[in-house]
Structures are given as C-alpha cells and as structure tokens.
Amino acid sequence: MISDGMSNGTLSMANLYSKNILGRETNWMNLYLENKASRALMDTASASSIVTDSAAASSSFGGGFRVNNGSLNVGPNGEQHLPIWQKFKKKGKKAGCVTSVTITHATPAGFCINSEKRSAEPEIAEMYAQFGFDVMMGGGDEFFNADKRKDKKDVYSTYKAKGYQILKNRSDLKNIDKTKPVLGIFTTGALPYSIDRSHTPELQNTPTLAEMTKAAIDQMKDHKEGFVLQVEGGKVDWSAHANDIAALIHDQLAFDEAIKAVIDFAEKDGNTLVIITTDHGNANPGTIYGNSATQNFNSIANYKFTNEYLLNNIHNDFNTQQLKDWVFENNQFSLSDEEANHLLNFYKGLEKEEEGLYNYKKLPYKIYSEFQKKRNNVGWISMDHSGDYVELAMYGPGSDQLKPFMKNTDLHYLMLKAAEVENNF
Structure with missing residues (x-):
C-alpha cells in the first residue's frame, strides 16, 4: 500500500483532522496505538538524486535496484530489472494493482513492467495485457480507447481477446465474474479527488479506492497459490504538488479507508503480509504555531x-x-x-x-x-517532492523482518522472502 507523495506532515494532519473533526483516530494510527504493526523509517533516494520521482521510487520496490528518475526498472546503463509482480506471476500467484490515478502511471507500472520512460503510458497499457496481470483498476481511458489514442488502436479489444472483463463504472464492481481477469478503467485521466467526489453526484459513478481494493481482494483471495496487490493513493501526491490542503487530507483519508479494507481481510486471513508506506515525501506540509492554530486548522472542515x-x-x-x-x-x-x-x-x-x-x-x-x-x-516548503525519510509500517507474517531503518530497495527482497519466493529469475 503506497500513499504516493505522503510526507510525515500529511500523515499527521490526516490523523489530526480525523480526531478533531470526525472523532476517531485513523486506521493507520490505530495500528500503532494497538501495537499491531511494526514500524520503520525508509530512505527513498533514486540512482540519480537524493530526491526521487515516483518512477524510480516504484522501481526500487518493484525491481530491487535504484534507477534514474523517470525510468521504470531500466538501470542507468540499460539494465533490465525483472519487476516483482512478474516474478510472483511466474510462481503461480495472482497479481493486481489499484490506483486513484491512471493505472498506467509510474507507481503501478514500477511493479509490473520495464520502460525507459514513465511517460510511455499508451505502451504501458498494452504491456499489462501481455503479462496477464489479474486485476488492474484506476483511471486512464485515454490510453485504452481507440477514439482517444493517437494511433487509434483499440487496446480494450486486446484485453477482451485475452478473456478480460472490462469495468467502466462503480456499479460494475458488484457484478464481477470471478473466473475472468479484470480491467477496470473508470474515467479519463485520474479519478476525481475524494472531497470533490463526495460533493458532486455525477462523480459518484466512480468507485473509491477502498471499494476498488475490496473488489480486487475478493477477486484474488481464493487463488490456491495466493496473490499480491498494490494499492496506490495517487492523488495524495497530486494534491501535495498543488499545495491543496482539502484535497490532500481527504485523499489521505480515502487511502486510510483502503487500509481498513486490507487489514479487515488480513486479520481474518492470518496469512497475509501488509506493507503500508509511501514512495517519497512531497511539499512537506505541516501545522504552524499560533494562538488560534487548532481553531484555524479545524476550519479546513x-x-x-x-x-x-x-x-x-x-x-x-x-x-x-x-x-x-x-x-x-x-x-x-x-x-x-x-x-x-x-x-x-x-x-x-x-x-x-x-x-x-x-x-x-x-x-x-x-x-x-x-x-x-x-x-x-x-x-508548505515547496510544490514538489522532498527527500525526507518516510514512514514504513508492516502487519502480519513477515513483519518481523522489518528493521528500524530501511532502503527502498530492501522492500523488494523482503517481499520475496516473506512469500518464500526465491530470487533466482
């Protein structure tokens, strides 16, 4: 689970808002308060900079090596690092990604494919079908729809030919055929911000991150070889780039609802490792001292x-x-x-x-x-990514492998070890 671009201040403010306005701790904080999760700090640097972009960050998790900003599992000298979801697929597991931005965006792509450029989203849309990932949900109709692609290629038909069911709106989540792989593309571009969605009826035909997460788990949980799932709160990052506090807090809380969906499953299952983190900080927002600081912060409601x-x-x-x-x-x-x-x-x-x-x-x-x-x-310190160490939490079997301080690449090998998948590809 990756809340993209989540500085520690974002995590703090979402919990503060949840306590002050909603009257409850966030699900993430409850894992700490109830001593259910192991916890660490993580170094997020890329091969080319102390401040990573999302492509290099996801590649650190996905490929196990640091690469230059902008590339996906392709090293500085052209090395091709096999992405972890392909490794798990080769071992018979089901694999999926859900995101609140385009499914072809850097964070899901970093677990799935190799590309010299993160911007190659039309090509990434085709690559996913080639590797047969089992559940892919998010936005990005412009990369699949023949009417919107420059080359006029109907990528949806490629998926249909491979047996995929295509989901287009929220209600489709209730009618999923468990015998078929799933491609859910719910909008052009990214899904709407959570606060806009909640106040705009016509946006409510798009699913929430938690709803997509539950559907993905239900689709893959009964597979005898197990499954892997990446959940990305992608618009946390976009709102930090915009210094947009309402967008930021409400999308972080939407990610937190997805945490609940995952932990509810993992607690019942008893055999699932949950990793909750971010790929990098962004804009380092935080609360500022003042006589009316609490009252002023609460006015965001x-x-x-x-x-x-x-x-x-x-x-x-x-x-x-x-x-x-x-x-x-x-x-x-x-x-x-x-x-x-x-x-x-x-x-x-x-x-x-x-x-x-x-x-x-x-x-x-x-x-x-x-x-x-x-x-x-x-x-806010800026409108861009930051190189600060970030929060990393783990729940379930394998969480005992977490050390107090980790490099982002360490997660690749920890996931393989926890799932007892040998790294001999």
Missing part, C-alpha cells in the same frame, strides 16, 4: 471542494465582490479586497502563470494556498 475546483470556476470577468463571494461560499472565509484583486490579476493575465507537474491549466495554486495559510495555519 468548512472547505467544500478542492482548490482545483474552486480556482477552475473563477473567470476573468469576475469582479472583486463576485470572487470574494465564491471563495466564501466554498471555504467559509473572506478574502481582503487586496487579496481578491491579486487573484483576479492572474485571470486577467497580469500575473505570471504558475507551472507545476499536474497544473495543466496553470491555476494559481501557490497564490491561493498562501491566502489559506493565513487562515488554516498549514504551511
């Missing part, structure tokens, strides 16, 4: 939507009062006229456009997060 949604719905013909009203409607705080005009200048082309990894529409995320910071006491 008033946020109805992500900053992405809020900022996408501001137009250059808004006047100052319209913008202030829109912000108040969605975040329950009042901008000053100066702040509102600063934001409006961006939409009128008078401010420099913001860049950012997942900022396709060049929205003013940084400007707006600074306005929020004054009201919610949450700060």
Whole structure:
C-alpha cells in the first residue's frame, strides 16, 4: 500500500483532522496505538538524486535496484530489472494493482513492467495485457480507447481477446465474474479527488479506492497459490504538488479507508503480509504555531471542494465582490479586497502563470494556498517532492523482518522472502 507523495506532515494532519473533526483516530494510527504493526523509517533516494520521482521510487520496490528518475526498472546503463509482480506471476500467484490515478502511471507500472520512460503510458497499457496481470483498476481511458489514442488502436479489444472483463463504472464492481481477469478503467485521466467526489453526484459513478481494493481482494483471495496487490493513493501526491490542503487530507483519508479494507481481510486471513508506506515525501506540509492554530486548522472542515475546483470556476470577468463571494461560499472565509484583486490579476493575465507537474491549466495554486495559510495555519516548503525519510509500517507474517531503518530497495527482497519466493529469475 503506497500513499504516493505522503510526507510525515500529511500523515499527521490526516490523523489530526480525523480526531478533531470526525472523532476517531485513523486506521493507520490505530495500528500503532494497538501495537499491531511494526514500524520503520525508509530512505527513498533514486540512482540519480537524493530526491526521487515516483518512477524510480516504484522501481526500487518493484525491481530491487535504484534507477534514474523517470525510468521504470531500466538501470542507468540499460539494465533490465525483472519487476516483482512478474516474478510472483511466474510462481503461480495472482497479481493486481489499484490506483486513484491512471493505472498506467509510474507507481503501478514500477511493479509490473520495464520502460525507459514513465511517460510511455499508451505502451504501458498494452504491456499489462501481455503479462496477464489479474486485476488492474484506476483511471486512464485515454490510453485504452481507440477514439482517444493517437494511433487509434483499440487496446480494450486486446484485453477482451485475452478473456478480460472490462469495468467502466462503480456499479460494475458488484457484478464481477470471478473466473475472468479484470480491467477496470473508470474515467479519463485520474479519478476525481475524494472531497470533490463526495460533493458532486455525477462523480459518484466512480468507485473509491477502498471499494476498488475490496473488489480486487475478493477477486484474488481464493487463488490456491495466493496473490499480491498494490494499492496506490495517487492523488495524495497530486494534491501535495498543488499545495491543496482539502484535497490532500481527504485523499489521505480515502487511502486510510483502503487500509481498513486490507487489514479487515488480513486479520481474518492470518496469512497475509501488509506493507503500508509511501514512495517519497512531497511539499512537506505541516501545522504552524499560533494562538488560534487548532481553531484555524479545524476550519479546513468548512472547505467544500478542492482548490482545483474552486480556482477552475473563477473567470476573468469576475469582479472583486463576485470572487470574494465564491471563495466564501466554498471555504467559509473572506478574502481582503487586496487579496481578491491579486487573484483576479492572474485571470486577467497580469500575473505570471504558475507551472507545476499536474497544473495543466496553470491555476494559481501557490497564490491561493498562501491566502489559506493565513487562515488554516498549514504551511508548505515547496510544490514538489522532498527527500525526507518516510514512514514504513508492516502487519502480519513477515513483519518481523522489518528493521528500524530501511532502503527502498530492501522492500523488494523482503517481499520475496516473506512469500518464500526465491530470487533466482
């Protein structure tokens, strides 16, 4: 289980929000409080940098070697490292991935395939079929759909020819044929942010991460040789890149619901190792000291939507009062006229456009997060990945192998050892 881009501050704030607003500890923290999980810190560096990207990070887990940022299980000199889900498939196990972003994205791909470039998502969509993974669920219709691919290739038909059932919406999860492998592609691009999904009825035909996780486990749990599953909370990373606090907390809590689904199964099963971690930190968000720090942090409960949604719905013909009203409607705080005009200048082309990894529409995320910071006491060090050591937890048989400090590559060999799969490929 990988909450992509989860800094320690993200884990802390999600638990703080859960306690203060929802009245309960998170499932992750409960594993610690009830002394059910082993715990360590992990070094996440890649071959090319102390700060990894998701492709190199997943390759460390998936291939057992550090590679350069941007590549998937291909070493600096072109070495091809056999991905771990292929190793488990060769030993007769079922293997799957579920994610809240595109299923062809770096984190699932790092467990499954080799590619010099993480951006080769159209090709990765075809590779998955070649290796016959048993359950693959997430977004990314544009990489499978002939109408959306540049080469007009119908990749769905490739899967159907191999006996896959294709799932397209949430209700399809209730009617899965257990005798067939599953490809679930529920949207173009990534799945919606959890907070936007909860407040937008038309987005609720997409499943939650926990729902996909339960369905994947149900599909593979009775296989006599066992199964392996990767669960990625991919939009935790995207929201950290955007310094979007509501998106971040609610997607971390959605990942935490998936933890519950996994632990509920593992407790009953008694023979499953659960590894819960992240691939790297991102933006290192955290709470800031102040007289009203608790009250200000708790005000995040008033946020109805992500900053992405809020900022996408501001137009250059808004006047100052319209913008202030829109912000108040969605975040329950009042901008000053100066702040509102600063934001409006961006939409009128008078401010420099913001860049950012997942900022396709060049929205003013940084400007707006600074306005929020004054009201919610949450700060960010950047809008990109960080090289800090990260949290690593394990539950179940094999968790005794966890040492207090690990390299990301160590997990590859620990998984093989725990499953009694010899590394002789």
